[in-house]
Structure formats: C-alpha cells, structure tokens
Amino acid sequence: MNEIRTSVEPSRPGRYVASVHRGLAVGLCMLLLVVAAAPAGAATRPAPPIAGTTLDGKRLALGNLRGKPVVINVWSSW
Numbered sequence: 001m002n003e004i005r006t007s008v009e010p011s012r013p014g015r016y017v018a019s020v021h022r023g024l025a026v027g028l029c030m031l032l033l034v035v036a037a038a039p040a041g042a043a044t045r046p047a048p049p050i051a052g053t054t055l056d057g058k059r060l061a062l063g064n065l066r067g068k069p070v071v072i073n074v075w076s077s078w
Contacts, residue, residue, distance in 0.1 A: 047062060049061070049062065049063060050062040050072070
C-alpha cells in the first residue's frame with residue numbers, strides 16, 4: 001500500500017549560502033584577474049578627439065571640455 005508522507009524534510013539553507021559564497025569568491029577572483037591584466041595607464045589615457053553637434057545646432061568638441069567631468073551617452077533607436 002502507498003504511504004502518504006505528511007512530514008516535510010527541513011530545508012538546508014547552509015548549502016545555498018555556501019554556493020552563494022563560492023560564486024561570490026569566484027566572481028571576485030575573476031575581477032581581480034581582469035584588473036591585474038589591464039595595462040597600467042589604461043584609465044588615464046586621454047580620450048580620442050570627439051566632436052559633434054548639440055541639440056541647439058552648435059558645434060561641441062571634447063577637447064574644449066578638458067578638466068571638466070563629461071558623460072557621453074551613446075544610444076540607438078533600434
């Protein structure tokens with residue numbers, strides 16, 4: 001005859017936490033490898049000359065903004 005079990009086996013949260021910690025450790029190691037492999041002056045090289053037109057129709061060159069914080073937002077309609 002088939003038995004119907006009414007008790008539920010307790011979950012094992014320790015196993016889940018261990019896998020999360022392992023994933024975080026692997027991700028951190030990968031990040032450290034990427035940072036260590038990057039050239040020393042990669043983040044300090046000047047940007048290439050970029051020029052464009054503002055929404056007002058004025059010309060804007062990146063070189064004219066030297067020393068000021070600049071955010072370049074590149075997007076597409078597709």
